[in-house]
Amino acid sequence: MVKIKTLFCTLALLLGALTIMAQSPKREFRGAWIQCVNGQFQGMTPEKMQQTLIAQLDVLQKAGINAIIFQVRAEADALYQSNYEPWSRFLTGVQGKSPGWDPLQWMIDECHKRNMELHAWINPYRAKTKGTAALSPIHPYNKQPERFVSYAGQLYFNPGLPENRKYICKIIRDIVSRYDIDALHMDDYFYPYPNPGEEFPDGVAFAQYGRGYSQVGDWRRDNVNVLIKEIHETVRECKPWVKFGVSPFGIYRNKKNDPNGSETNGLQNYDDLYADVLMWVNNGWVDYNIPQIYWEIGHKAADYETLIRWWAKHASARPLFIGQDVMRTVKNTDLNNRLQHQLPAKMKLQRSLPTVEGSCQWYAAAVVDNPGNYCTLLEKEYHRYPALIPTSPFMDDKAPGKVKKLKMVWTFEGPVLFWTAPKAATEMDKAIQYVVYRFDKKEKIDLNDPLHIVGITRDTFFKLPYEEGKVKYQYVVTALDRLHNESKPVKKKVKL
Numbered sequence: 242m243v244k245i246k247t248l249f250c251t252l253a254l255l256l257g258a259l260t261i262m263a264q265s266p267k268r269e270f271r272g273a274w275i276q277c278v279n280g281q282f283q284g285m286t287p288e289k290m291q292q293t294l295i296a297q298l299d300v301l302q303k304a305g306i307n308a309i310i311f312q313v314r315a316e317a318d319a320l321y322q323s324n325y326e327p328w329s330r331f332l333t334g335v336q337g338k339s340p341g342w343d344p345l346q347w348m349i350d351e352c353h354k355r356n357m358e359l360h361a362w363i364n365p366y367r368a369k370t371k372g373t374a375a376l377s378p379i380h381p382y383n384k385q386p387e388r389f390v391s392y393a394g395q396l397y398f399n400p401g402l403p404e405n406r407k408y409i410c411k412i413i414r415d416i417v418s419r420y421d422i423d424a425l426h427m428d429d430y431f432y433p434y435p436n437p438g439e440e441f442p443d444g445v446a447f448a449q450y451g452r453g454y455s456q457v458g459d460w461r462r463d464n465v466n467v468l469i470k471e472i473h474e475t476v477r478e479c480k481p482w483v484k485f486g487v488s489p490f491g492i493y494r495n496k497k498n499d500p501n502g503s504e505t506n507g508l509q510n511y512d513d514l515y516a517d518v519l520m521w522v523n524n525g526w527v528d529y530n531i532p533q534i535y536w537e538i539g540h541k542a543a544d545y546e547t548l549i550r551w552w553a554k555h556a557s558a559r560p561l562f563i564g565q566d567v568m569r570t571v572k573n574t575d576l577n578n579r580l581q582h583q584l585p586a587k588m589k590l591q592r593s594l595p596t597v598e599g600s601c602q603w604y605a606a607a608v609v610d611n612p613g614n615y616c617t618l619l620e621k622e623y624h625r626y627p628a629l630i631p632t633s634p635f636m637d638d639k640a641p642g643k644v645k646k647l648k649m650v651w652t653f654e655g656p657v658l659f660w661t662a663p664k665a666a667t668e669m670d671k672a673i674q675y676v677v678y679r680f681d682k683k684e685k686i687d688l689n690d691p692l693h694i695v696g697i698t699r700d701t702f703f704k705l706p707y708e709e710g711k712v713k714y715q716y717v718v719t720a721l722d723r724l725h726n727e728s729k730p731v732k733k734k735v736k737l
Contacts, residue, residue, distance in 0.1 A: 432515040
């Protein structure tokens with residue numbers, strides 16, 4: 242009887258461990274968007290904006306977020322030092338006025354310090370939003386207004402003009418070449434959202450550059466396709482380790498318009514925004530895709546479960562993450578449990594689909610505000626254990642070399658592991674981060690189990706947790722390159 246009870250206890254513990262592992266995959270994209278267009282930073286002093294961002298980043302780091310998508314170009318402007326476009330009014334309230342610092346460089350440093358990726362988020366076509374009272378003299382519209390069109394009270398680069406594609410790629414090349422970003426990111430604004438009763442004014446460009454298309458919609462889609470392809474090529478040529486990702490609107494096409502579409506009824510990427518996202522994914526023109534599935538489970542026109550399953554089935558040729566709306570998630574109750582909101586159900590769905598490799602939170606400040614204990618749930622449950630960012634084997638699948646000279650040294654702060662970075666022939670081979678695992682002295686080493694990760698760091702040392710008494714552990718250190726390929730392990734037995 243005792244043996245049977247012991248067996249049951251062992252099985253229960255094993256099942257519990259397996260459940261935690263399933264809930265906390267070793268590799269998972271855990272992102273959050275930080276936007277400027279809502280004016281959250283406008284008019285702040287540099288010190289105040291930095292304090293605000295530090296407070297957000299600290300909370301997000303604690304909540305397990307491992308990537309920040311930071312908006313740096315909202316309307317042909319810049320939240321970085323640019324020789325081509327003016328400083329953003331979303332910094333100082335006046336377009337073209339210097340804030341006295343470089344927010345993008347500062348954010349890269351702060352994110353990397355916290356072992357987060359930094360994705361620079363740009364809007365390609367939008368050139369003036371409704372709230373912008375005056376454009377800077379150096380704004381590109383004031384130099385060549387004939388390259389722009391006005392629609393729904395805003396200004397846009399005309400997507401039909403080849404010179405505009407070249408210009409946008411020039412801006413991207415400038416950002417990627419000068420800043421140590423991990424990715425270049427675009428959201429759902431391609432052709433603008435339709436304004437009822439107003440036709441987009443690109444007839445002249447269609448007549449001049451129609452390329453044989455008989456339907457303006459097909460031509461518009463091709464304009465965006467060409468831009469996406471050229472951006473991807475530009476990023477690759479500039480720095481082959483920098484990713485290019487998009488976060489499109491949550492519906493590709495409705496089934497009533499396309500047999501392969503989703504059982505939804507709403508605005509469509511393909512038909513309304515002229516964004517053929519599946520073509521980009523299947524042709525390898527993007528390196529990750531984050532569809533914005535911002536609705537709730539059970540939404541009548543755009544059910545979350547229907548959409549996540551559709552994207553998981555149709556868009557897995559490149560890494561797929563899911564855009565989550567924090568406020569809509571907590572404002573809607575679980576269909577099977579009216580006492581809780583929908584985060585648990587959405588996370589269960591996300592992690593049940595093998596082709597979904599993570600999610601991104603819209604928006605970072607909402608996570609930090611912790612409505613419905615959303616942030617607490619990420620920290621204590623869903624992101625309880627660290628996660629490595631998924632690899633991109635289509636970009637690079639070669640792991641860095643092993644760390645060298647791993648040793649433990651007692652310091653005045655306690656025991657510290659030290660090691661030496663592996664040698665690297667190229668930037669792609671260089672070790673950028675290190676993963677530290679801990680196992681009991683006789684425990685089998687399993688690097689696939691995230692429960693054993695005690696730290697991810699950019700340093701070549703790691704302060705060990707110290708416990709009184711004679712305890713023996715096995716510590717394992719691996720190296721990660723820029724695209725998160727992991728080296729072979731190096732082991733060190735430690736007696737504390």
